[in-house]
Amino acid sequence: MSEQETTVGKRVLRKEDFRLITGEGSYTDDINLPNQTYAYFVRSPMARAGIKGIDLRKALQSEGVVDILTGQQLAEDGLGALPCGWMVLSADGSEMKQPAHPVLANDKVNYVGEPLAIVLAESKRQAKDAAELVEVDYEELPVLTNAREAAVSDIQLYDEIPGNRSFNWELGEKEATDKVFESADHIVSMDIYNNRLIPNAMEPRAAIGDYSRGNQDYTLYTTSQNPHVARLVLTAFVQIAPEHKLRVIAPDVGGGFGSKIYVYSEETACLWAASKIARPVKWTADRSESFLTDAHGRDHHTHGELALSADGTFEGLRIKTIANVGAYLSLFASAVPTYLYGTLLAGQYKTPNVYVEVDSIFTNTAPVDAYRGAGRPEATYILERLVEKAARSLSMDPSEIRRKNFIQPEDFPYQTPVALEYDIGNYEASLDRAMEMAAVSDFDARRADSQARGKLRGLGYSCYIEACGIAPSKMVGELGAGVGLWESGEVRVNATGSVTVLTGAHSHGQGHETTFAQIVADRFGIDIDDVEVVHGDTGRMDMGMGTYGSRSLAVGGSALDRASDKIIAKGLKIAAHLLGVSEEEIEFKAPEFKVKNSNAAKTFQEIAFAAYVPHDYPDDLEPGLAEKAFYDPQNFTYPAGCYICEVEIDPATGVTSIEKFTAVDDFGKIINPMIVEGQVHGGLVQGIGQAMLENCVYDENGQLLSGSYMDYCMPRADDFPNFDVDLTETACTHNPLGVKGCGEAGAIGSPPAVINAITDALGILDMDMPATPYKIWQIISAQEGQ
């Protein structure tokens, strides 16, 4: 039998593309159920107000209205609040504080856009028209939007939460770190604002709730990165239905970036409303609603200090952050500025003492939660800005100060002072490769050339590390997580030898239908076209935890590898029987089960057929060839890399052009380099977008000023050059695939590289993101005025 060519490591074109390039994809809004109604939400126009009354009379009489449901009915039905999944303890041991997060606001609204009633009508337009007729009597209350101000304000947003503080969290040795600072040769410090972002997946959120009264079965079609988590939240926490009675389907999903992890009010209300009226309820967000209500990202005010010895050795890092969590704690909200942030502050360096303190503060803004990178971009940003500032302050080359402090290959496994144990890495390798690709040695000549043309040129580095493949359940359980973070995978070999792969991970652009098929096809030596990957439906794949934190391949892919092991183990038994030898005498060499040192063999397909047509079959073996595995990782994975950005600024206009951007990443073993490059490109644009373009702005009344694509500057094609990307490789030591994860690196590593380059060009040490032309022009004008 001819050997099937292996696919892992190759640029295999995507299986999912055909339907998406021909308009045959099926996103939630493309689905219509018979007899469906359309939902539109009545939302608060105020950032903080008491609800004195809701008058539905006019609206209920509006044409086409089926019903209007409010928070009061929801409370009467005994539905639970939307949960935060991670209990964080304050430094004093007390539990974090949080206001109840109602599905529909009942007596008080706490941010603009918060939903308080769901209007159901025969058409979307009728629902919208009727929503305008709902009269709400608001009593306006004082508003806080800025976390730094909210932390010290006399205004208390929630009676039970003094100082508007959810928690005061710390990590690291405070005393030891303080001591280092007392005797350090040099201290560099800075205050930075990590600008608030709005995720903006291109597909707006959408949901269709469906209910069958006869069976009491519930179905929710929704734009989710993790349909199984949605099922868990809606059943175990909100308690709309028992877990075995709810099916959640997340069909084609148009991007997530974290914003589609959470179970939001709207999706929950659609499912509940469907059961109330016994008709399907469909809702699709307008982009304006997405801006107002999708969980936002970042929004950290941070004071950071780095202590160094005279020769530039890092001795201590001290970080104080005020994190804005918005009006309520969203699902991962408490984990993002703590376990996904403070733990990464060691970076790629051997800094012996690190201490971080985080105040998590409520404001009258949309909930803030994970957005591509989630905590790790914030850690990388403050650290790499401080390192760059230290290099400039000590007149050291920015690459040399990093190199001097790198954790070295022989130091792994390396225990950082902030809880994590890095398994492997080679940071100098990625720095060297990036410097070579970026032609750093010729930079001075390019700078001189820019100068001759009246332009300013700058170069900026960023050496990032992240923790991916979340996460070992035991570890996160100790840290307060409410769930385990394993992944589940099933490999079903069909009687004809084709394979159906089911995964609890969810693809919304990442290409799992291809990469997961590559992994399984190679294990069995079959054609990738004979492998179909199923995901996104709790009715087809029973268990899963979903896709976020660059975990799908490292955790979900490893589960599939383990399930494939079980298939092969069973195949050995069947083959031994069919070939009349003992199991020990059989080996599997894809695609054959063969007798060792003999030509006698059975193909993978023959074994599959025998398993389902067990006429000649071992007496003590169950028929069938389908195996499931749960994989719980032993550690996080630690992708790391080096990014170098080169910019040219026109001092007359303040316009920055990215002349060259080099990204060298170590993601461990690579399954499909084409897909990996695509993930890096996308992450870079989001990270550079944060650094130069994107900014979420609320005014002092809590009105969102950046609430449309005309006000929130989305990265567009002509904002960027082609990026130069490459890989180095140290294989992850603790998962069977040796993989680390690549989904977030671009967004994590790029912002400090950009700002370091721009400040280098301008000859300054500090500036906040986004570095807009206006801001840069102001800096240049001030310099000229001096």
Next chain:
Amino acid sequence: MSIAIALTVNGKPVSAEVSPDTLLVDFIRDNLNLTGTHVGCDTSQCGACTVHLDGNAIKSCTMLAVQADGSKVVTIEGIGDRDNLHPMQAAFRQCHGLQCGFCTPGMIMSAIDLVNHSDDLTNASIRKGLEGNICRCTGYQNIVKAVETAAKEMEA
């Protein structure tokens, strides 16, 4: 009140009675069930709804269905299918010019228009030409590559 319209969509004659405030994109999606054309914003910025109207790319969220009366509309479903891909569709796949796929139909329709109406496309002019379409996944690089690839094919 509704108004009678007659137009050609993907080569087939279509006639319907539509409310005067029906957007062309809603007519395409809801009346004709051609759901490959997407709605990604409400301010004419994202381009996910791009279709061809009488040979030019337009944003179908920014036009009323009644304004398309008598026109020839082509949507993503009208340019090729799996067995017979348009060179632009094929190039998007070949170059990994899509990830989640939501912006892709609009991006492909814009890109075809760009190639049809430009000479000597360069990396920079393709980027400029696609400025009206937002993609949040790909970072645009492989989209640009796909357009470069398809342009050669389409000109040949």
